[in-house]
Amino acid sequence: MQRRQFTRLLGATAAAATLPALIPPVQAADPLKIGFIYVGPVGDFGWSYEHDLARQEAAKHFGDRIKTTYVENVPEGPDSEKVLNDLANQGNKLIFATSFGFMNYTLASARKHPDTFYEHATGYKRAANVSTYNIRFYEGRFVQGVIAGKLSKSGVAGYVGSIPVPEVVQGMNAFMLGMLSVNPKARLKFIMINSWYDPPKEGDAAKALMDQGCDIITQHTDSPAPLQAAAARGIKAFGQSTDMTRFAPTTQLTASEDIWGPYYIKRIQDVLDGNWKSTDTWGGFATGMLKLSPFANMPDDVKALAESTQADIKAGKNKVFVGPITDQSGAVKVPAGVVMDDGALNAMQWLVQGIEGKLG
């Protein structure tokens, strides 16, 4: 190649390089990149599975206007910050961190990438570019508790717990309050398996609870194993995060279903419109973020009671955490008539009277 030709080529390249700066970019050409991180595998048929269904729903809704990426099995530790940073560096402008334990790492990553928007599920720390969103799972737990209180012959239910973070504590307390509302002598035993996902251990925990006389099982872990373990012994149980009827058609009473799709679509739309703001969303039955699978395997009167309880919560007539509420020591935690506020709910680290065992 001669020198003149080379200079010409150089000039042409330079012109080509400056050209895009002059012409405004066509919007359709570069889709909005969106990242998701999951604590478990998308195949857990529970928590992460529901988040991924919602991601797919959003991808379908927006078509080629967005491009989604997900990373599964992200441990709730310093590694999660690395994954979040990677996603931001790859040009994802909106990132959903979908587990409580990602909280501090999401904030740390957000500080390093001020132009990226972050959405953290189930946490309580926000920043200019970090929003939080959550579902009022406890509303569903209360209804479950009412059903359990009605159906349990021994008056003792079992709760397969994961890690005693406020969300899980709220769940146990709401379940207990639901049971107490129909059976003042009811009790609740629980086991924390210290993991969100470990099918054999989840199942074993359910067995250990049944071995101690629990005749209704509910779970706060991510696989259908506890439900299966209950089904194997002919004991009724609740599904978790998603409708698990298929795993135990004659066992599942109902399941709390997490409905994340509409929220994801709304937040993505906000980014596309340039309207994204840091917010705190905590929706329940009323906003459609929480659903209960069809009530099954229970007598009609219990079903009717469950339905009316759910309707009351949805209408705001029943706020679930309404005093008087006494804790395990017998001390009144919430005076009569007082409704606990969201701040107190999110810091909940005590157990309602009737629950056996201590938080680890």
Added chain:
Amino acid sequence: MTEVLVAFLVSTIVASTPLLLAATGELVVERVGVLNLGVEGMMLAGAIAAFAVAHLTATSTLGILAAIAAGVLLALIFAVVALTLQANQTATGLALTIFGRGFSALLGAGFVGIPASPLPKLRLPVLSDLPVLGPVLFSHDVLVYLALLLLCLVAWCIRRTHLGLIMRAVGDSHDAAHALGYKVLAIRYAAVAFGGALAGLAGAYMSLSYTPMWAQDMTAGRGWVALALVTFAAWRPFWLLIGAWFFGALMYLSLYVQALGLSIPSPFLSAVPYIGTVVVLVLISRDRRRIRLHRPAMLGRPFQSRT
């Protein structure tokens, strides 16, 4: 009280079975001087193969056979890379686990959320109806008995047979075994394949019996526990059995104690099976000389024929 005891013993046997299967296989592999860290990956491959085939053909026996095939297939990949091509065994084994996790997840994507009917439990006429002994000993599925049978066979083979002598020779000094005319590589291939088959069976037990479903990463680290058991049992089959039972028992007890409502922190209880098993196995094999005696001297070392 009897009911609790029965529940405890049954849970112990169930929880120890996948560990026992995988660890028995790995014991054979390590006894011939090969370290295959891919147990977790082979278990997952076995779990999805068993579930998928059992679901598609509605025959659990075919599922079990598929699990064996999947385990052997992955083990052979390991053998080609680590034994023939002599790549580092530790790295190859780790890679196999990563591969097994990812590949099983890929194959399993279409099988998530499908229930399966568990393996049938054996019902023996009189024996299964005995109080306590019936439910504890005589009403498990076929894989539980197979696990115990295989362990006894392996123990007998290693200790009492000519084949066992050859295996030990290959594991302790492959050059000497080679000089005596034994086909070191062929024996190691066979042992690795056997280990894969048993890891596959362990996976089948997970997805067809323990929790009859497919869920990604459903073994949740049990392959690693099996590997650790082999080392802490100092490569002796019956101590492996004690280790597996002990682990299974502590696993159940740690959950049971929590439900009793004693104020012991749950993270500590979760750690108890691991700590407890290590302590017990270290105590029973505290004799250094014994360990040196049983540890295959060629463990993890590649064999190169110089002829």
